[in-house]
Amino acid sequence: MRRTLIILLAALLAVAAASVGVYHWATLPTTLRIAVGPVGSEDTRLVVAAAQYLARERAATRLKIVLTEGLGASASAVDDGRADLAVVRSDVAMPARGQTVAVLHRNPALLITREGSSLTRVSDLRDRRIATTRSNPANERLLQAILDHYEIPRDAVALVPLGSSQEAAEALRDGRVDAIFAVGALTGRLLNEVVSAVSRATGTPPAFVPLPEAEAIAQRSPAYESFEVVRGAFGGTPPRPAEGFMTVSVAHLLVAHTETSDADVSEFTRLLFVMRPVLSGEVPLANRIEEPDTSKGSSLPVHPGAAGYYDGETLSFMERYGDWFYLVVMLAGLGGSAIAGLFGTAANRTRSRTMNLLKDLLAIVHDAREAQSEAALDGLDRAADEILVQALTRAGEGVLDETSLVAFQLGLDQARRAIAERRHWLEEHGTPLVRAAE
Known part of the structure; x- marks a missing residue:
C-alpha cells in the first residue's frame, strides 16, 4: 500500500512537472536575430529602438541585433543563416532566401536645384554637374537608370561627390554644381538636411526636378517604384515643394528567412505595428512602416507568417x-x-x-x-x-x-x-x- 501511494504521488508530480514544463516552454520569449547596418544609419537607429522597446515591455518576441557593414551584407546574413530577419533595400542584393515582412520606408530619389535654375527637366541634365552627398554605389546605379531612360549618356553628366549636405548646398549656391542628387526617406534626416541647407545657402526655397515618367521607369525595373512627393512635403513657408511631383523610389524592407517559423514572424509583425506609434517618438522614420503588397502578383513575395497577420489569420496562443x-x-x-x-x-x-x-x-x-x-x-x-x-x-x-x-x-x-x-x-x-x- 505504501509503495502504491509513493507511485501515485510520483506520477502526479510527473504530470504536474510535464504541464509546467510545456507551459514554460510555450511562453518563453522568442529571440530573432536581425541583421542591419551600417552603424549610425537611420535603419540601425530604428532597429535598436525596436529591440529596446521589446525588452522593456517583456514582449514574447525579442531581437538580437547583428550589425553589418551595409545593406548588401545584411542580405547575405539571411542567405547564410546568420540572421532570421534583415533590413535590405529593394535594389541592393535582395536575399535569395528572404521574404518580405514589412516596408520600413520608401526613399524617393530627388534632383534638387536652386530657384530660378534653367534645369527644370531631366533632359536638361546633359552636360551638367550633379553633387552626391554620400558615396553610395546603389544611388549611382539609380541615377544611371534615370539617365538611361532619358537616353542621356553617362559621360554627359559629371558626378561631384561631396562630404555633407551643407557642402553640397554651398556648391550649388556658388555654381560649382547644377543639382544635388539625394535618396532618402521624406521623414529621414538626409533629405531634410539637404533641403534646409539649400534654403539657408541660397536664401530661397529649393526647386525640384520632376520625373514624369517615373511609372515607366518602375515598370522597366521592379526594384524601383513611382513615388509622389506632395506639395509641402518638407514644410516651410512658402511650402517646399510648391507643387507636388513624381519621382522614383526604392524601398527599405524588413525581410525574414524563408525557414523562420510562420508563428514567430506573424507575432513579430503584430508587435512591429503595435510599437510603431511609440517608436516614431524616438525615430520619426517609424511612421513610414507599412504593409507590403500581399497580392500574388507582387514582385516581392511576402513571408507566409506576415501574410497571415495582414490577412487576419494569425493563430492564437491556444491554437498554436x-x-x-x-x-x-x-x-x-x-x-x-x-x-x-x-x-x-x-x-x-x-x-x-x-x-x-x-x-x-x-x-x-x-x-x-x-x-x-x-x-x-x-x-x-x-x-x-x-x-x-x-x-x-x-x-x-x-x-x-x-x-x-x-x-x-x-x-x-x-x-x-x-x-x-x-x-x-x-x-x-x-x-x-x-x-x-x-
Whole structure:
C-alpha cells in the first residue's frame, strides 16, 4: 500500500512537472536575430529602438541585433543563416532566401536645384554637374537608370561627390554644381538636411526636378517604384515643394528567412505595428512602416507568417499550442486511469489477504473443535498468535480499517474460546484414543 501511494504521488508530480514544463516552454520569449547596418544609419537607429522597446515591455518576441557593414551584407546574413530577419533595400542584393515582412520606408530619389535654375527637366541634365552627398554605389546605379531612360549618356553628366549636405548646398549656391542628387526617406534626416541647407545657402526655397515618367521607369525595373512627393512635403513657408511631383523610389524592407517559423514572424509583425506609434517618438522614420503588397502578383513575395497577420489569420496562443496541452491532459488522464487501476489492484490484494487471515481464524475455530490432543491445540494456539502478529502489523501500516480490526478481534476471541473449550473437554474426558484403549 505504501509503495502504491509513493507511485501515485510520483506520477502526479510527473504530470504536474510535464504541464509546467510545456507551459514554460510555450511562453518563453522568442529571440530573432536581425541583421542591419551600417552603424549610425537611420535603419540601425530604428532597429535598436525596436529591440529596446521589446525588452522593456517583456514582449514574447525579442531581437538580437547583428550589425553589418551595409545593406548588401545584411542580405547575405539571411542567405547564410546568420540572421532570421534583415533590413535590405529593394535594389541592393535582395536575399535569395528572404521574404518580405514589412516596408520600413520608401526613399524617393530627388534632383534638387536652386530657384530660378534653367534645369527644370531631366533632359536638361546633359552636360551638367550633379553633387552626391554620400558615396553610395546603389544611388549611382539609380541615377544611371534615370539617365538611361532619358537616353542621356553617362559621360554627359559629371558626378561631384561631396562630404555633407551643407557642402553640397554651398556648391550649388556658388555654381560649382547644377543639382544635388539625394535618396532618402521624406521623414529621414538626409533629405531634410539637404533641403534646409539649400534654403539657408541660397536664401530661397529649393526647386525640384520632376520625373514624369517615373511609372515607366518602375515598370522597366521592379526594384524601383513611382513615388509622389506632395506639395509641402518638407514644410516651410512658402511650402517646399510648391507643387507636388513624381519621382522614383526604392524601398527599405524588413525581410525574414524563408525557414523562420510562420508563428514567430506573424507575432513579430503584430508587435512591429503595435510599437510603431511609440517608436516614431524616438525615430520619426517609424511612421513610414507599412504593409507590403500581399497580392500574388507582387514582385516581392511576402513571408507566409506576415501574410497571415495582414490577412487576419494569425493563430492564437491556444491554437498554436493547444495540441500540446491536450496531449498533456490526455496523458494525464491515461496516467490517472493506470494509477487508479494499480491502486484498485493493490486494494483488492489487501482485501484478499485480510479475508485469508479471517478464513485462517475460522479454520482454527473448526480445527480446535476437532482436535484430538493437547499438542494439536498448542499448534492451533501458535497459529492464532501468528495471525495476531500479522494483523497488528497491518494495523500499524494503516492497511486495516476499523471494521477489519473489529472482525479480527471477534475472530481471535472465537478462536481462543474454541481452543480453551476443547482443552477443557479433553482434560475431563481424555482423548478419544485413550478411551478406546480402556
